[in-house]
Amino acid sequence: FPGWAVLGVVPLLLLQQTMALGLGVLLGTLNVFFRDIGQFMGIVLPFWFWLTPIVYPRSILPDWAVRLQENWNPMAAIIVGYQEAILAGSWPDPFRYAGHTALALLLLGGGFFVFRRMVGEMVDEL
Secondary structure (H helix, E strand, O other), X not given: OOHHHHHHHHHHHHHXXXXXXXXXXXXXXXXXXXXXXXXXHHHHHHHHHHOOXXXXXXXXXXXXXXXXXXXXXXHHHHHHHHHHHHHHOOOOOHHHHHHHHHHHHHHHHHHHHHHHHHHHHHHHHO
């Protein structure tokens, strides 16, 4: 059992949920006006799942693929943080997630800004 390090999952979960809520509100609002977003996300999400080290350890990837994940996949670091906390029993480094926190807050703020801006037109569009 990982011990007290399992409590390190809580901030990662909050970060992940903030990012998901912001992205969901943003894409959900835009999907009302641009119906192709729903079909696009149906294609993108399975690829995003397999490009994130959820069902495989990151250690099996070559170095260039790990760097690519670190630079372009914000969920990869969060999933690795989960794995480190639960499987290795080590606390996640909070400084590692500063950019992720900024991205999550930007998505959340941007999503609610777009929603508030377009909520009046959504009724007519639907």
